Amino acid sequence: MARGEQILRHWNLLRMLQTRGEGIPLRDLATEFNVNERTIQRDFEILEELGFPIEHEDDVSGKRFWRMPPDFFRSGPLVLGVTEAVSLHLAEHMLTPLAGTLFTEGLQSVLAKIRSAVPARALDHFALLDETLLVRRLGQTDYSAQADIIETLTSAIRNDRTVEITYHALWRGERYATRLDPYGLVLYDADLFAIGHSHRVNDLRVFKIARIRQAATTADSFLRPADFCLEDQFKRTFGIVQGDGPTIEVVARFTGPAAALVEERVWHESQQLAWLDADATLFDEAPDEPDALLATFQLDDLVEFKRWILGFGVSAEVLRPDALRRELRDELRATARRYDA
Numbered sequence: 001m002a003r004g005e006q007i008l009r010h011w012n013l014l015r016m017l018q019t020r021g022e023g024i025p026l027r028d029l030a031t032e033f034n035v036n037e038r039t040i041q042r043d044f045e046i047l048e049e050l051g052f053p054i055e056h057e058d059d060v061s062g063k064r065f066w067r068m069p070p071d072f073f074r075s076g077p078l079v080l081g082v083t084e085a086v087s088l089h090l091a092e093h094m095l096t097p098l099a100g101t102l103f104t105e106g107l108q109s110v111l112a113k114i115r116s117a118v119p120a121r122a123l124d125h126f127a128l129l130d131e132t133l134l135v136r137r138l139g140q141t142d143y144s145a146q147a148d149i150i151e152t153l154t155s156a157i158r159n160d161r162t163v164e165i166t167y168h169a170l171w172r173g174e175r176y177a178t179r180l181d182p183y184g185l186v187l188y189d190a191d192l193f194a195i196g197h198s199h200r201v202n203d204l205r206v207f208k209i210a211r212i213r214q215a216a217t218t219a220d221s222f223l224r225p226a227d228f229c230l231e232d233q234f235k236r237t238f239g240i241v242q243g244d245g246p247t248i249e250v251v252a253r254f255t256g257p258a259a260a261l262v263e264e265r266v267w268h269e270s271q272q273l274a275w276l277d278a279d280a281t282l283f284d285e286a287p288d289e290p291d292a293l294l295a296t297f298q299l300d301d302l303v304e305f306k307r308w309i310l311g312f313g314v315s316a317e318v319l320r321p322d323a324l325r326r327e328l329r330d331e332l333r334a335t336a337r338r339y340d341a
Contacts, residue, residue, distance in 0.1 A: 023065025050122040106123040156238035181222035184230040238299035243301030258315030259293035
């Protein structure tokens with residue numbers, strides 16, 4: 001038997017033992033995991049050696065019921081299941097991009113308590129489960145250097161205080177200072193952003209935290225708009241870039257594997273998909289399978305959509321708006337000329 005299969009059974013066994021307070025007969029556990037009773041008994045022995053308190057009670061007929069104490073982890077009113085505790089331990093790497101910031105301090109505190117309560121051998125035993133899930137990131141920002149800036153902004157958001165920031169505008173190639181009334185922070189695609197009212201332009205703006213060079217709290221306070229909703233600000237964006245113009249309907253056609261790939265995910269909440277039937281030719285009947293996927297989006301800004309659709313190459317075509325179609329055509333021609341040079 002593969003070691004990974006055994007560890008996964010141990011994991012599910014602990015979960016069942018703790019969630020079934022009345023206990024479970026050995027035969028039922030053997031049936032559940034499709035093994036014999038002796039295998040379950042050996043599993044009990046391993047888990048007990050690792051430090052997990054597995055207990056049993058006999059009913060009036062002498063039938064034995066196995067279980068784990070439901071309060072194995074307890075802190076005041078909080079009862080943490082053993083699998084919940086180990087899950088937190090295994091999921092630590094999910095917040096790796098924010099390591100060193102205040103957002104991971106609480107998690108680190110909880111994990112420290114778990115590690116002090118769960119035997120080290122038990123954590124090592126289940127470490128192999130971490131191999132079943134890899135959090136793969138293409139490019140990663142180290143925010144530990146911005147920890148003080150993040151803390152300044154978070155405090156200003158909580159206390160409605162204006163901050164003075166120095167910002168590097170990458171695409172414009174300039175650095176400037178502005179006063180900012182920060183309304184909230186947004187974690188998008190492993191990058192952290194601040195959104196708020198910029199005094200420099202007297203309007204709402206989004207600032208990438210990695211490009212904020214300095215941030216200092218001022219003595220001035222601000223009043224956050226009563227109707228401001230952080231989530232609503234990005235309902236018409238295709239990522240994080242906001243537009244200030246009217247909503248634009250974008251229609252694109254995808255073919256081949258790209259069509260199936262687009263259908264697999266919800267790329268935007270306004271997304272509407274429709275398969276287009278293939279046309280028959282003079283010599284052949286139309287195939288049974290649809291030929292292309294039509295995708296429609298309602299967006300306020302097209303910058304990030306452009307980058308996204310260009311990644312599909314010849315398998316994607318913007319049908320409208322015409323302005324975006326022409327823009328993509330000119331950009332692709334310029335790219336082709338560069339490769340022809």
